[in-house]
Amino acid sequence: MTERRAFSRRGLLGAAGAAVATGVAGYAAHSALAGEESQATDTTGPVEFHGTHQAGIVTPAQDRLHFATFDVTTDKREAVISLLKEWTAAAALITAGRDIGQYGAVNGPGEAPPEDTGEAVGLPSARLTITIGFGPSFFVDAKGNDRFGLKGKRPAALVDLPHFIGDNLDPNRSGGDIAVQACSDDPQVAVHAIRNLARIGFGTVAVRYSQLGFGRTSSTSRAQTTPRNLFGFKDGTNNLKLEDTAKLEQQLWVQPEDGPDWMVGGSYLVSRRIRMTIETWDRTSLSEQEVIVGRGKGTGAPLGKAEEFDPIDFEAKNSDGELKIAKEAHIRLAHPQFNNGAELLRRGYNFVDGSDGLGRLDAGLFFLAYQRDPRKQFIPVQRQLARSDVMNEYIRHVGSGIFACPGGVTPGSYWGEKLFA
Numbered sequence: 001m002t003e004r005r006a007f008s009r010r011g012l013l014g015a016a017g018a019a020v021a022t023g024v025a026g027y028a029a030h031s032a033l034a035g036e037e038s039q040a041t042d043t044t045g046p047v048e049f050h051g052t053h054q055a056g057i058v059t060p061a062q063d064r065l066h067f068a069t070f071d072v073t074t075d076k077r078e079a080v081i082s083l084l085k086e087w088t089a090a091a092a093l094i095t096a097g098r099d100i101g102q103y104g105a106v107n108g109p110g111e112a113p114p115e116d117t118g119e120a121v122g123l124p125s126a127r128l129t130i131t132i133g134f135g136p137s138f139f140v141d142a143k144g145n146d147r148f149g150l151k152g153k154r155p156a157a158l159v160d161l162p163h164f165i166g167d168n169l170d171p172n173r174s175g176g177d178i179a180v181q182a183c184s185d186d187p188q189v190a191v192h193a194i195r196n197l198a199r200i201g202f203g204t205v206a207v208r209y210s211q212l213g214f215g216r217t218s219s220t221s222r223a224q225t226t227p228r229n230l231f232g233f234k235d236g237t238n239n240l241k242l243e244d245t246a247k248l249e250q251q252l253w254v255q256p257e258d259g260p261d262w263m264v265g266g267s268y269l270v271s272r273r274i275r276m277t278i279e280t281w282d283r284t285s286l287s288e289q290e291v292i293v294g295r296g297k298g299t300g301a302p303l304g305k306a307e308e309f310d311p312i313d314f315e316a317k318n319s320d321g322e323l324k325i326a327k328e329a330h331i332r333l334a335h336p337q338f339n340n341g342a343e344l345l346r347r348g349y350n351f352v353d354g355s356d357g358l359g360r361l362d363a364g365l366f367f368l369a370y371q372r373d374p375r376k377q378f379i380p381v382q383r384q385l386a387r388s389d390v391m392n393e394y395i396r397h398v399g400s401g402i403f404a405c406p407g408g409v410t411p412g413s414y415w416g417e418k419l420f421a
């Protein structure tokens with residue numbers, strides 16, 4: 001792992017030569033690292049920030065999340081562009097395990113606030129990735145006004161999510177003009193990332209809400225073991241994985257024929273804060289829990305099968321003639337076979353945000369799913385789940401968001417450059 005260090009301007013020039021001429025402090029320093037690490041295979045070191053796709057999507061899911069959405073508080077297009085440039089430069093540095101700015105946390109002048117808040121000094125990057133997306137309200141405000149001259153560039157796939165049966169959405173935990181997903185194997189590194197982006201954004205953006213996640217609920221690589229959610233079940237078995245490259249083109253990445261141009265190589269993120277009434281679940285029998293999910297709790301195998309990755313047989317019946325995987329089991333309703341082939345790359349996290357004053361934990365799943373087109377993927381799948389999933393007795397969707405996450409950043413460019421071109 002790379003040691004995080006505060007560094008001086010001289011150190012920066014040493015690393016990157018005269019390349020600081022980009023005008024974005026520290027940006028070139030990270031460029032010098034480009035190509036050293038592969039985000040697909042390296043499980044310990046820094047994850048490469050630059051690439052065809054943004055890091056943090058197929059990157060093997062890290063253990064911790066700090067997710068935040070921001071409202072833009074300025075009406076000046078140039079101010080938004082400047083912020084995105086500054087954010088990109090900062091993200092390139094901290095994902096490489098470095099401090100932000102020329103002087104970092106501790107080498108600046110004593111009279112000024114430090115450029116970096118410092119809580120990550122000495123910590124490795126712990127595979128930090130920072131992924132950005134733009135919500136519908138970034139393009140047009142609630143009255144339909146074109147905020148930054150981008151109305152015509154709003155992707156058709158970036159729809160406002162419809163109301164689903166059972167939704168109980170809190171506006172203070174929903175929406176946002178810009179989403180930033182910071183994932184790392186170290187919670188302090190993920191929090192440091194969001195905190196510093198918020199700090200840089202002061203006067204241009206304000207945090208709308210943020211969410212911490214402490215345990216990944218999906219694997220996004222076959223090299224990872226499948227983790228468990230707060231219902232105690234293996235979650236992420238039948239997920240899209242980074243090794244499924246052909247499928248990722250079909251299901252995850254926006255293709256040239258989809259348009260708009262600025263989204264090619266990108267993906268759409270749907271976030272849902274899903275409260276789980278774990279106290280009620282914990283009083284439900286083991287066999288009932290397994291029927292609801294459609295998989296064994298111990299092995300994670302489809303009911304009627306022995307191993308986690310055994311193929312699911314939706315026709316198989318018990319000796320009494322009942323389907324082994326019930327009509328309203330979660331995995332049947334969510335499976336591509338019953339959703340016109342639609343799949344999702346799920347990348348969610350468990351959360352426990354204290355208790356609710358009624359003796360219940362405010363616990364659940366912060367569901368994150370990436371896809372090529374939410375109109376064909378998340379929306380129909382969630383419609384079906386909202387209508388029929390028996391799991392609904394134990395869960396409630398309380399927050400929601402949808403974001404267009406552009407393709408990857410190349411050295412010298414910035415997040416959203418093609419959008420603003």
Ligand SMILES: C=CC1=C(C)c2cc3[nH]c(cc4nc(cc5[nH]c(cc1n2)c(C)c5CCC(=O)O)C(CCC(=O)O)=C4C)c(C)c3C=C
Nearest residue numbers: 229233234235236237238274331334335336365381382395
């Ligand atoms: C709209 C999409 C989905 C929501 C919302 C959702 C919520 C949710 N899921 C679990 C637990 C499990 N889900 C599992 C599988 C699974 N879930 C979805 C989609 C949504 N889940 C899909 C597409 C799949 C894969 C179906 C398949 O192809 O087999 C599983 C089984 C293990 C696995 O394959 O991942 C579990 C367990 C919870 C607890 C939850 C909301 C809190």
Ligand SMILES: [Fe+2]
Nearest residue numbers: 235330331334
């Ligand atoms: Fe699920």
